[in-house]
Amino acid sequence: MNILYLDEEESFSLTANVTTPGPQRVVLRGYLVSRRADGTYVAPLIPQLFFGVAGTQLTSWRQNIPTAGSQVILSRGAGGYPKVPREQLYWRKVAEPEREEVEVAEVPTVVEPIPINWQTVAVVIGGVFLLYVLTRK
Numbered sequence: 001m002n003i004l005y006l007d008e009e010e011s012f013s014l015t016a017n018v019t020t021p022g023p024q025r026v027v028l029r030g031y032l033v034s035r036r037a038d039g040t041y042v043a044p045l046i047p048q049l050f051f052g053v054a055g056t057q058l059t060s061w062r063q064n065i066p067t068a069g070s071q072v073i074l075s076r077g078a079g080g081y082p083k084v085p086r087e088q089l090y091w092r093k094v095a096e097p098e099r100e101e102v103e104v105a106e107v108p109t110v111v112e113p114i115p116i117n118w119q120t121v122a123v124v125i126g127g128v129f130l131l132y133v134l135t136r137k
Contacts, residue, residue: 004030004045006076012050014074021068027061028074032089039096043089049082050074057082 006012014026031042032049047058053065053073065073076082 002029004028005033005042006030006045007080008032008034009078009080010076011078011080012074012076013072015070016073017070018065018068018073021065023062024065024073025062026073034091037097039093041091041093043091046084046089048084048088050076051082 014028016026018024028045028050030045032045034041034043047061050058051074052058052063053071054063058074063073065071
């Protein structure tokens with residue numbers, strides 16, 4: 001199953017080779033996409049967003065196709081016509097706006113001091129002192 005993502009202002013046409021004229025049901029599965037300042041929104045496609053084979057705005061996915069042959073059976077004009085009021089669509093936010101990348105200065109790494117074991121230091125100093133006394137003649 002293919003899913004169509006159609007920009008809110010994008011034009012669209014679906015051409016089909018109609019073999020049997022008469023009532024037909026052509027359903028598009030997909031979303032109308034709106035990129036706004038606060039993010040990207042999508043709304044499921046509804047028939048009112050399209051013109052049918054007769055050039056009139058659809059009210060359902062079912063339409064009567066009067067003749068056989070290759071023809072445009074669904075379309076949307078430049079600028080996203082027909083327009084449907086935003087409140088009639090079921091918009092859902094899917095992405096936050098892209099933010100401009102900001103260069104961040106490198107923060108110097110802080111080196112933690114090694115804890116000193118004073119007993120070990122005392123033993124080492126004592127050993128050095130003892131070695132000095134014993135080797136002194």
